[in-house]
Amino acid sequence: MGKIKILDKEFEKNIPYDHIQEVIKTMASKIYEDYKDSRPLFLCVLNGAFMFAADLFKHYPGHCEISFIKLSSYAGAQTTGQVKTLIGLDKEIEGTNIIILEDIVDTGITINHLVEDLSAYKPESVRVATLLLKPAALCKEVRLDYVGIEIPNDFIVGYGLDYNGFGRNYKDIYKITEH
Numbered sequence: 298m299g300k301i302k303i304l305d306k307e308f309e310k311n312i313p314y315d316h317i318q319e320v321i322k323t324m325a326s327k328i329y330e331d332y333k334d335s336r337p338l339f340l341c342v343l344n345g346a347f348m349f350a351a352d353l354f355k356h357y358p359g360h361c362e363i364s365f366i367k368l369s370s371y372a373g374a375q376t377t378g379q380v381k382t383l384i385g386l387d388k389e390i391e392g393t394n395i396i397i398l399e400d401i402v403d404t405g406i407t408i409n410h411l412v413e414d415l416s417a418y419k420p421e422s423v424r425v426a427t428l429l430l431k432p433a434a435l436c437k438e439v440r441l442d443y444v445g446i447e448i449p450n451d452f453i454v455g456y457g458l459d460y461n462g463f464g465r466n467y468k469d470i471y472k473i474t475e476h
């Protein structure tokens with residue numbers, strides 16, 4: 298499926314599933330090299346990161362845990378600039394090595410807000426792993442420890458990412474063709 302239409306917008310295939318899987322396998326190995334002597338807690342940021350987290354977790358060979366939080370800041374294709382916590386932490390993280398899993402860092406507003414918030418709970422360490430990064434859109438200073446693929450500033454959907462709630466179910470990533 299080279300082209301898809303979601304609501305009023307058209308998208309074309311941009312990053313195929315097989316490439317996404319290779320990138321994730323490589324990232325899982327790098328994370329394992331850094332954490333093999335500890336038992337990290339992967340913290341998946343819902344909704345967008347659910348597919349990335351599931352695939353990365355399957356490829357991580359060491360002892361680890363996973364938990365989920367739900368944040369939201371986008372309405373349609375635009376950030377609102379306000380990060381809402383819709384579901385928060387469900388466990389004690391003091392003294393824990395945390396690896397945040399994000400599908401995408403765009404403006405950096407979400408990750409900046411989250412890293413700041415988490416520090417109040419006194420984790421041992423916090424690192425960030427993102428499948429996608431839009432360097433041209435970044436407007437916050439953020440430390441990204443593991444970055445899968447750098448992409449241009451196009452609106453994308455698929456592999457967990459949505460347009461107004463739709464399109465998360467495609468296994469490939471698609472970029473918008475009309476502006």
Ligand code: PRP
Binds near residue numbers: 346371376400403405
């Ligand atoms: C998306 C994505 C990141 C964030 C990145 O989440 O999953 O969390 O935006 O954008 P930023 O760097 O500009 O903050 P969204 O708020 O759309 O919620 P969702 O994950 O439920 O789609």
